[in-house]
Amino acid sequence: MKPGAGLLACLLIASALSLSATAEEEGGDRWLLVDSVNNKLLVMAGTEMVSTYAGIAIGRYGAAHDRMQGDHRTPLGRFRVAWVSDDSRFHRFLGLDFPDLETARRAYADQRITAADWQAIRRAHQAGKIPPQNTPLGGQIGLHGIGAGSPEVHGRYNWTNGCVALGNDEIDELLQWVRVGTRVDIR
Numbered sequence: 001m002k003p004g005a006g007l008l009a010c011l012l013i014a015s016a017l018s019l020s021a022t023a024e025e026e027g028g029d030r031w032l033l034v035d036s037v038n039n040k041l042l043v044m045a046g047t048e049m050v051s052t053y054a055g056i057a058i059g060r061y062g063a064a065h066d067r068m069q070g071d072h073r074t075p076l077g078r079f080r081v082a083w084v085s086d087d088s089r090f091h092r093f094l095g096l097d098f099p100d101l102e103t104a105r106r107a108y109a110d111q112r113i114t115a116a117d118w119q120a121i122r123r124a125h126q127a128g129k130i131p132p133q134n135t136p137l138g139g140q141i142g143l144h145g146i147g148a149g150s151p152e153v154h155g156r157y158n159w160t161n162g163c164v165a166l167g168n169d170e171i172d173e174l175l176q177w178v179r180v181g182t183r184v185d186i187r
Contacts, residue, residue: 031183032143032174034164036063036074041143041166043177050177057165058158063186066106067162069138074162074186077103081142081182082130084175091145091168092175096184098141101125107137138162143184145171 030050033042036058043051059074067075079096086092099107099121108118117135124131133139145168146154153159154167164186166174 029183030177031185032178034058034074034184034186036076036186039158041164041174043174051173053166053170053174055155057154057160059160059162060158062158065103066110066112067103067138067141068112069136071138072161074160074164075099075103075141076186079141079184079186081178081180081184083180084178088144088147090147090149090163090165092171093142093144094171094174094178095130095140095142097125097131098139099131099135099137103137104131104135112136143171143174 029045031044033044034040034056035042039054039056039058041053041056042049043053060072063074063076064071065076067073075098077098077100079098079100081094082097083095084092085095101122104113104118104121107113108115113121113136117132117137121131121135131139141162143164143166146165147168149159151167154165159165
């Protein structure tokens with residue numbers, strides 16, 4: 001082997017991995033953008049919009065970066081779908097990996113969670129597991145239908161405890177683009 005050939009091979013592999021990650025982020029993988037100001041959910045493929053759902057509902061007290069359990073606010077940030085459940089009173093439930101590391105880091109720095117909570121959340125994320133759902137930050141945050149709820153209420157008010165709600169038919173349709181691991185940006 002020529003001198004430097006190993007280094008060149010490593011650089012080529014690293015470059016290919018970097019391009020692959022960029023292509024995934026910008027190219028084709030589907031992800032969801034929740035516009036909490038205009039109450040819309042956009043299905044995205046890279047930078048291209050694939051579908052739009054208008055008239056979604058979020059937490060009854062809006063959205064915030066520093067959500068706490070019971071405050072009825074939808075967390076802002078970047079999440080992943082961590083589980084999908086067909087056994088939900090809201091028709092279908094797509095659970096998010098909330099609390100995410102950034103939210104937990106801020107909460108720990110602000111002394112809103114304990115060191116044990118911070119470590120448990122951090123360990124779960126590092127292991128690729130669902131973070132604890134019972135910390136002071138709350139849990140069971142996701143996207144769901146309205147179940148047997150009122151379509152009229154859904155169409156007029158933000159009514160959830162912090163989740164993002166769509167109509168039952170819409171959440172069913174959304175499942176064609178969503179799987180465990182799908183990115184969800186709530187802005």
